[in-house]
Amino acid sequence: MQFMALIYTDPARTPPMGAEMSNEYMEFTKRLKEAGLMKAGDALHPTSAATSVRVRGGKVETMDGPFAETKEHLGGYYLMDCADIDEAIRWAAQIPGARYGTVELRPVVVFS
Amino acid sequence: MTGTVAEALRRAAEGDRGRILAALIARLGRFDLAEEAFQDAAASALTHWERSGVPLRPDAWLIRVAFRKAIDRLRRAERDEAGAEALARLAREETEDPDMIADERLRLIFTCCHPALDEKSRVALTLRTVCGLSTRAIAAAFLDSESTMGQRLSRARAKIAGAGIPFRVPEPEDWPGRLGSVLNVIYLIYTAGYDSPAAADCDLCAEALFLARLLVALRPEEAEVEGALALLLLTEARRHARTDDAGMSLPLDRQDAGRWDWAMIGEGLGILTAAMARPGDGPYRIKAALAALRLRPFGPDWQAILALYDRLLVFEPTPVVRLNRAVVLAETGALASALLDLANLETQLADYQPFHAAQADLLRRANHKREARGAYARAIALCTRPQDAAFLARRLSELGPVDT
Numbered sequence: 001m002q003f004m005a006l007i008y009t010d011p012a013r014t015p016p017m018g019a020e021m022s023n024e025y026m027e028f029t030k031r032l033k034e035a036g037l038m039k040a041g042d043a044l045h046p047t048s049a050a051t052s053v054r055v056r057g058g059k060v061e062t063m064d065g066p067f068a069e070t071k072e073h074l075g076g077y078y079l080m081d082c083a084d085i086d087e088a089i090r091w092a093a094q095i096p097g098a099r100y101g102t103v104e105l106r107p108v109v110v111f112s
Numbered sequence: 113m114t115g116t117v118a119e120a121l122r123r124a125a126e127g128d129r130g131r132i133l134a135a136l137i138a139r140l141g142r143f144d145l146a147e148e149a150f151q152d153a154a155a156s157a158l159t160h161w162e163r164s165g166v167p168l169r170p171d172a173w174l175i176r177v178a179f180r181k182a183i184d185r186l187r188r189a190e191r192d193e194a195g196a197e198a199l200a201r202l203a204r205e206e207t208e209d210p211d212m213i214a215d216e217r218l219r220l221i222f223t224c225c226h227p228a229l230d231e232k233s234r235v236a237l238t239l240r241t242v243c244g245l246s247t248r249a250i251a252a253a254f255l256d257s258e259s260t261m262g263q264r265l266s267r268a269r270a271k272i273a274g275a276g277i278p279f280r281v282p283e284p285e286d287w288p289g290r291l292g293s294v295l296n297v298i299y300l301i302y303t304a305g306y307d308s309p310a311a312a313d314c315d316l317c318a319e320a321l322f323l324a325r326l327l328v329a330l331r332p333e334e335a336e337v338e339g340a341l342a343l344l345l346l347t348e349a350r351r352h353a354r355t356d357d358a359g360m361s362l363p364l365d366r367q368d369a370g371r372w373d374w375a376m377i378g379e380g381l382g383i384l385t386a387a388m389a390r391p392g393d394g395p396y397r398i399k400a401a402l403a404a405l406r407l408r409p410f411g412p413d414w415q416a417i418l419a420l421y422d423r424l425l426v427f428e429p430t431p432v433v434r435l436n437r438a439v440v441l442a443e444t445g446a447l448a449s450a451l452l453d454l455a456n457l458e459t460q461l462a463d464y465q466p467f468h469a470a471q472a473d474l475l476r477r478a479n480h481k482r483e484a485r486g487a488y489a490r491a492i493a494l495c496t497r498p499q500d501a502a503f504l505a506r507r508l509s510e511l512g513p514v515d516t
Contacts, residue, residue: 001276083278084276084277085228085275085278086282088276090285105275
C-alpha cells in the first residue's frame with residue numbers, strides 16, 4: 001500500500017538546509033529508490049512563499065501564507081510504496097527531518 | 113439438555129474466545145468481520161447443538177461455522193474488491209483440518225499492542241479481543257462510559273484496517289521495541305487492577321497474569337517475557353497483604369509475610385532465575401529481580417538493589433527511577449547523598465506525591481525536622497487516597513516539636 005510521509009519541521013529549531021543536510025536527503029532518496037519503494041518526493045519552499053486559495057460564493061479568494069498558522073511547517077514529502085505500516089515506519093524513521101521534526105504517515109486511499 | 117448446551121457454548125465462546133478470534137482474524141484479515149462472524153457462529157451453535165448435541169471439538173466447530181458465516185457476509189458484499197479477494201482465500205482454506213488450526217494469538221497480541229495505536233486503545237483492544245472482556249467491563253474498569261469505550265474500540269479496529277497495521281509477529285529488527293509495547297500494555301492492565309481493587313466487575317490483575325502466562329507459552333525462552341511474568345507473580349503474591357484491616361497501606365517491612373502467597377513467590381523466583389540465566393539485559397528482568405530482593409528472608413540487600421537500579425537507569429533514565437534509586441541509596445547509609453539527589457529532582461517531580469513522601473521520610477531520618485514538616489504537608493496535600501494521607505499524618509505527628 002502507498003503511504004504519504006509528510007515532513008513537518010519547526011524552522012526555528014531546524015538546522016539550515018546546508019550541504020550536509022542536502023546530502024542526507026539525497027542519500028535517503030537514493031536508498032528508497034534502490035529499494036523500489038519511491039513513488040514521489042519533493043521539498044517545498046518555506047511557508048513565506050505559500051498562497052492559500054478558497055472559493056466562497058463563487059468567488060476565488062486568495063490569502064498570503066499557509067492554511068494553518070502552526071510552529072511546525074510542512075517542508076516536504078515522500079510517497080512510498082510499502083507492504084504495511086511497519087515497513088513505512090522503518091523508512092519514515094530514516095528521513096533526516098524525523099530527528100528534529102515529525103513525520104506524519106498517511107495511508108493513501110485507493111479508488112478502484 | 114438446554115443447560116448443557118448453554119454451558120458448553122459459554123465455555124467455548126468465552127474460554128476460547130481469544131484463540132478462536134485470532135484464528136478468524138488470521139484468515140479473514142479483518143477484525144470487524146471476524147467478530148461479526150464469531151457472533152453469527154455462536155448464535156447458530158445454540159440451534160444446532162440443541163438439535164444434534166455438542167460437537168466433540170466445540171472450538172473447531174465454531175471456527176469452521178464462523179468461516180462460513182464470514183463467506184456469507186462477504187458474498188453479500190461481493191462487488192467490494194477486498195471482499196472477493198478474501199472470499200477466494202477462504203474457499204481455499206475451508207477444507208483445512210480443524211485439529212491443525214494454529215494458535216494465532218501471538219500475532220493477535222502484537223497487532224492489538226501496535227505502537228501506531230494510542231496506549232489506552234492498545235489496553236482496551238487487548239482486553240476485548242485477547243482476554244474476551246466485555247466492552248461494559250472494560251469501560252467500568254477505566255471509569256469510561258460504555259459508549260465512549262465502544263467508540264474507542266471501533267476507532268482502533270478501523271485504524272488497524274485503514275493504516276495498514278499488519279496481523280503479524282514483528283520482524284527481528286522491530287522485535288525489542290514491539291515486545292516492549294506488548295509488555296507495557298500487560299503491565300498497565302496489571303497496575304490498573306492493582307490500584308482499583310474495588311472495581312469488582314473484572315479482575316484486571318488476573319487478566320494481566322493470564323496474558324503474561326500466555327505470552328510465555330507462545331514465545332518460550334524470551335527473557336523479558338519471563339521477567340514480566342515473574343514481576344507480576346512476585347507483586348501479586350503480596351497484593352492482599354499490602355493493606356491492614358483498616359485499609360491502611362503497609363510498607364513492605366511492616367507486612368505480615370504469613371499473608372503472602374509463597375507458592376506464587378516460588379513460581380515467580382523460578383521463572384526469574386531462568387530469565388536471569390539468559391544473555392542480555394532488560395527492564396522487566398531487572399524489575400522482577402528488584403521485587404525478589406525486597407522480599408524477606410532473601411533481603412532486602414540494599415547494595416544489590418542499588419546495583420540493579422543503576423542497570424535499570426540504562427533502560428529507563430526517568431526521574432521516577434532516579435527517585436527510587438535515591439531512596440535505596442539512603443537505605444545503604446548514604447543519607448546525605450540521597451537527599452542531594454532528591455533536591456536535584458525537585459522541579460521535575462514537584463507534582464508527584466511519592467517524591468514528597470520519600471523526601472519527608474529521608475528528612476525525618478536526617479533529623480531535619482523543620483524541612484520534614486514541610487515535605488509531609490506537601491505529600492499529604494497531594495494524596496489521592498485517604499488511607500495514605502492518614503499514614504503520613506501519623507508519621508508527621510510522631511515527628512515531635514521542632515527544636516529551634
